[in-house]
Amino acid sequence: MILIADSGSSKTDWRGIDRDGNVSQFRGVGFNPYYQTPEEMATELNDEFLLNLKEEVVAIYYYGAGCSTPENKTGVATALGNLFGNATIKIEHDLLAAARATCGHEEGIACILGTGSNSCDYDGEEIVDSRPSPGFILGDEGGGTYIGKRFLQDFIHDEMPAALKRKVSERFQLTAQVIQDNVYRKPFPGRYMASFCRFITEHVADPYCYLLYYNSFQDFFKKHVMRYKGYKEKPVSFVGSVAFYNSDILRKAARDMQVKVHLILESPIAGLTLYHKNNP
Template sequence: MILITDGGSTKCDWIAIDKNGKQAVDKIRTKGLNPAIVPEKKLSKTIKKSKELMAIANDVSHVYFYGAGCGTEKPTLILKSILETYFTNAIVEVREDTYAAVRACIDANDEAAVVCILGTGSNCSYFDGNDLHQRVSSLGFILMDDASGNYFGKQLIRDYYFNKMPDTISVAFAHKHNLDADFIKYNLYKQTNPSAYLADHAEFMFINKDSEYISNIITKGIRLFTENMILQYKKELDNGVPVHFAGSIAYFGQDEIKQVAEEYGFKVGNFVRRPIEGLVDYHVKNL
């Protein structure tokens, strides 16, 4: 069987497919396995702790892992080595999550498109129908990741502390999250995955989208992402290339994305909440 993984910083979804293209076991979920920010020992422990993964490990012939933090050589090799330790009979392929978004979003294997990821983190690439091109190197969530979950989580926490939230929103936000200063600083500076911690606060936006304050935050973030990332491919956009979006933030922010697309004049394509579903279709077609 083959094992396909959509690996984010917050969580990983694993789907096993048999030789007939059928799902072999129920979808498996583990904690995030971003090798750029999660220590090697914790990566290994997370995989080993999954009884479901260990139960099928010897039967897996191929592992296709698409993950956040797998865009540079060193973390990619670390994760590949760990996966090979547990899936000893498998050929292991590790690619950055952008490839997952491309394969999940495009309508045909050779379609040219700009593909964006708006999840815990954010990214934007151009797929020419064969190869992937990135004109901005990501420097991680502290300096980049506009319009991502961690970006919006940071904006909400800042606004709460700077007293910029409307009173009703402020009360609701404090009811949903522990906003004690020491607790926030502990999670940001003492824990291993601060970007996922920040992104956890972003869900609040989408259950309060009727608020003008919240709607403005979402739109402002999408505009920033458009100016800094999407417009890097203006030449391609001017030629009518569509812009596809993957990830929960994009999926729940479709209205704001379409509004910003109209402002900046680019064509919106597909929205995919969970790339794993599109990845399964892709690999079944290519068995």
């Protein structure tokens, strides 16, 4: 059996493919080696679905957020190796997952708009160019954490519509102190800030929420897509929940920036499963 994982900071999609081509699936917690040690990741891997497969798995293809440096790849491989002792483990960046899932063997620009954001220029086989992705404090334009951070800033500074502020206050018992405790004292502040995207999407008919997404997506295009050579001619595809559940706004923001949107997928895992079935 081969095991495929697509992991972001919030969740991980797993697919197992047995010798007969049958597929099993599971969704678990996310991982990011920038914020977690191999020991912490190994603890999170002790899930029933994975434990039941540990003797059968002979190869793992893991695509993950933060897996852009040799040190981070080694950390993830160590965590996986503790559970899957018989498997050959291949660690790749989640950008390659986005490219393989949306472009296959064709050229294009592949983007991630989930909890975080990222992008690359793909020639059909390899990533040939990419933009800096310095994380939620210094970057992540267009991603959930970036949008959630702006939303919470506006809440604190009383710069959102009063009716909307009342709704979010009542739903989350939100105060400035609660926000600061979650951002500065508790683990995974990025996940916390991104969690407000569900509320923002539910209220996207409000011009404030619509423009929060629209302007954030345009920030992403300016910092990422428009920096690639020939971006107006290449198909631009997206994976990630923020892109998927706000696709109409994303397509409008793209048209206004002369960007041609191709595919928008919630997750690359189905495309990756097909890719690895055809490229064992």
